[in-house]
Amino acid sequence: MRYAGLVERIAGKSATAWSVHYQALARAAAGENVIVLSVGQETSETSPALVVEAGIDSLRRGRHHYTDVQGELALREVIAERHSRTAGQPVGANRVSIFAGAQNALYAVAQCVVEGGDEVIAVEPYYTTYPATFTAGGASLVAVTTSAADGFQLDFDKIAAAATERTRAIVINSPNNPTGAVYARPTLIRLVEFCALRDIWLISDEVYATMVAPELMVSPGGLPGGDKVCITVSSVSKSHRMTGWRIGWVIAPETLTEHLYNLAMCMCYGQPMFTQDAAVVALREADALAGEIRAKLQKRAALLVPELRNLPGVGVFSAGGGMFMVLDISALRVDAAQFAQGFLDQHDVSLLPCHGFGEHSAHLLRISLCEPSGRLSAACDRLRTYIAARGWESVEVIEKKGVRFI
Numbered sequence: 001m002r003y004a005g006l007v008e009r010i011a012g013k014s015a016t017a018w019s020v021h022y023q024a025l026a027r028a029a030a031g032e033n034v035i036v037l038s039v040g041q042e043t044s045e046t047s048p049a050l051v052v053e054a055g056i057d058s059l060r061r062g063r064h065h066y067t068d069v070q071g072e073l074a075l076r077e078v079i080a081e082r083h084s085r086t087a088g089q090p091v092g093a094n095r096v097s098i099f100a101g102a103q104n105a106l107y108a109v110a111q112c113v114v115e116g117g118d119e120v121i122a123v124e125p126y127y128t129t130y131p132a133t134f135t136a137g138g139a140s141l142v143a144v145t146t147s148a149a150d151g152f153q154l155d156f157d158k159i160a161a162a163a164t165e166r167t168r169a170i171v172i173n174s175p176n177n178p179t180g181a182v183y184a185r186p187t188l189i190r191l192v193e194f195c196a197l198r199d200i201w202l203i204s205d206e207v208y209a210t211m212v213a214p215e216l217m218v219s220p221g222g223l224p225g226g227d228k229v230c231i232t233v234s235s236v237s238k239s240h241r242m243t244g245w246r247i248g249w250v251i252a253p254e255t256l257t258e259h260l261y262n263l264a265m266c267m268c269y270g271q272p273m274f275t276q277d278a279a280v281v282a283l284r285e286a287d288a289l290a291g292e293i294r295a296k297l298q299k300r301a302a303l304l305v306p307e308l309r310n311l312p313g314v315g316v317f318s319a320g321g322g323m324f325m326v327l328d329i330s331a332l333r334v335d336a337a338q339f340a341q342g343f344l345d346q347h348d349v350s351l352l353p354c355h356g357f358g359e360h361s362a363h364l365l366r367i368s369l370c371e372p373s374g375r376l377s378a379a380c381d382r383l384r385t386y387i388a389a390r391g392w393e394s395v396e397v398i399e400k401k402g403v404r405f406i
């Protein structure tokens, strides 16, 4: 039997990037004491009790029928109000579309704005699913690299130089997964101006927006000219410990929202009422949780940085946002995937090698800060032992300038 060309485009590194992680999960499920630091999820925590109760109560009230395909009005209203307030971009519920998590929202956006022959610029390292998401419809992904030496900040001139007449969209993610980099306002102002001038969509993936001090978070939709060109994607997955509820959204101009509605009609026909009801309660009554999670993650990063910093040949980057830290092991002259596999096999700790985050990221390892401090410290000890036993030569000290250490 034959398959559509799409199956090739959605396979590849995005799909295989999680190999070490899935091995770790399988071993943990089999009862082994594996420290899983390869996923951005507080696995040992649950969603807030009032959110769980709201979901159950909704089901009991019979809220399990077909829904508004664009999303329940109450949820769209609370998202619109929250975004207007935090991003400084006044939007109404008519511009919000609900999807099954930010991932589904990104995919829906990609289907509506890019196609064969188009180019999408992504800032590398980028979230592993971006290549499949943005090339599924036939567009190509153009990676613009960032470097540890510059704190993984995006370089406007590099992006502008990479843009061609085929560029239809630029996708950014701040705070970034995996680096934690938070993009600066002046750069984003230039980027929005550029997109407006060149008729390019700016897709802003803000799933980690609450994982940085509010005064540092800049949502480009709220910048001058941003309302017309920006598409904001976010979810309650990380901010409210609701990864499995699959509630995400798109905030977009009205016409794109109409197209997204048509796509939702033929793709999912709406999201469940009871998960949306629970998300309303999360956003209305449990928004303080995001601050608590942020404080906890930053405390853990502060604990880890000194422990990891003294490892020979390892650069440690903790840029202050998001759920992760990044290790640069290029000085050890070993591929990160090989390093991570050996570490899991010998020391029962899973780190995520970043080869799925872009061609130029195979020397990076991502460490999730979502596990309790004790387990993070134990993982650091094992990392020290692993590196010492392998006797990798520390050929050079990684340059760390420009990176703000916590």
Ligand code: PLP
Residues within 6 Å of the ligand: 040, 100, 101, 102, 103, 104, 127, 173, 177, 205, 207, 234, 235, 236, 237, 238, 243, 247, 248
């Ligand atoms: N975007 C980024 C940068 C992510 O890290 C993730 C999940 O880890 C997603 C999108 C998907 O989020 P969701 O769970 O809401 O689909």
